[in-house]
Amino acid sequence: MQNLHKNVFKEITPLTPFDCFTIFSRVKKEFNFPLHYHDEYELNLILNAKGAKRIVGDHIEVIDDLELVLIGPNTPHVWLTHQCTTEITEVTIQWHKDLFDEKFLTRNQLSFIKKMFDMSAxxxxxxxxxxxxxxxRILTLSQRSGFDSVMDLISLLHDLSTSRKIFSLSDTSFLNSKNFSYNSRRLEKAFEFMNTNYHNQISLNDVAKLVNMTDESFSRFIKKRTGNTFxxxxxxxxxxxxSRMLIDTTHSVTEISYQCGFxxxxxxxxxxKKKKGCTPKEFRENFSGVRVFV
Incomplete structure (x- = not known):
């Protein structure tokens, strides 16, 4: 993530340390903000932007008329006009990453919000x-003020966190691993090993031994905890x-393939192509027009 940040604009949001959150709404004909990241959480509602393109981390998708995305702190993101030809409404809510501290979020009643925040990385x-x-509720949130608006935001986040069929966009490995926790020392150790040695040959047995489990036990364990096979x-x-190398370097696709263990x-x-919906060459081209060097 640190390498990626050299090529991405860091946004300094208008939030002061004394604010809880900010919300701003605008109607516009195009998206013109560059690929960027910031320290705050962001909830973005976009209406009437069918054909626009959204990039979050290494995930690229053309969106429909209704769009609502939660972005975690320091996660690169951008919306591009692409094939959108209509007038766009965009409402953005941003709040400090410490507005809800870790101890507060570990309470039973906040567990769904905590899980959603973890996913937002x-x-x-x-x-x-x-x-x-x-x-x-989002469109009228700006009309509220003071304590009531803070309660409305918490209520909104709770309802979103208990919504069915919410899903993560970017690959975990593209992001700063500090933003995401599996709540398991064994799994953290396994993923740290894979992230460090991804360019080498790695077997299930190598990782299972590392965390003192049998191949079969670790295979079941990782599937249960992450929903993914080893x-x-x-x-x-x-x-x-x-993905990171396609953005940050000029290495050929073949070089990147071999350097990443394929x-x-x-x-x-x-x-x-199965994971990203485009070829490595197309992925690189998608990012080339929105990179900003700071």
Whole structure:
């Protein structure tokens, strides 16, 4: 993430240490803010922007009419006009990352919000049904003031966190690992090892031994905790590093493939396209127009 940040604009938001959050709404004909990140959480509601393109971390997607995304601290993101030809409404809510501290979020009643915040390190997208249910509340939040507006924000975040079918956008490995926790020392150790040695050959047995488990036990363990198999988790890490190199370097796709532990170019291309929806070459081109050097 540190390498990526050299090529991305850091936004200094208008929040002061004495504010709880800020909300601003605008109607515009195009997206013109560069790829950027900031220390605050951001909830972005976008209406009537069908055909626009959203980039969060290493995830790229063309959006529909209704868009609601939660972005965690220091996660690179941008919306691009792309094929959108309509007048766009955008409402952005930003709040300090310490507005809800860790001890507060460990309370039982806040567990869903905490889980959503953990997911936001990768960007969280909400389904259309959820957006329709909360759209008016977001649009009118700016009309409230003081303590009531803070309570409204907490209520909104709770309802979003208990929504069904919310999903993460970017690969974990593309992001600062400090932003995401698996709540397991064994799993953290396993992922740290894979993130450090992704360019080498790594077997299930190597990682299982590292955390003092049998191959079978670790295989079940990682699947239960992450929803991913060992090999899928390793491939995600390798693809995350490959994504970063496609943005940060001028190495050829072949060089990047081998440097990230893929010994078969066709397998690398196939996995990359399956995960990202585009080829490595197309991925690099998508980022080339929005990079800002600071």
């Amino acid at each position: 990768r960007g969280v997208s909400f389904p259309q049904k959820t957006i329709e249910a909360v759209r008016d 090999i899928n988790s390793l491939n995600e890490i390798r693809l995350g590093h490959a 010994n078969n170019m066709s397998n690398f291309n196939r996995l990359f």
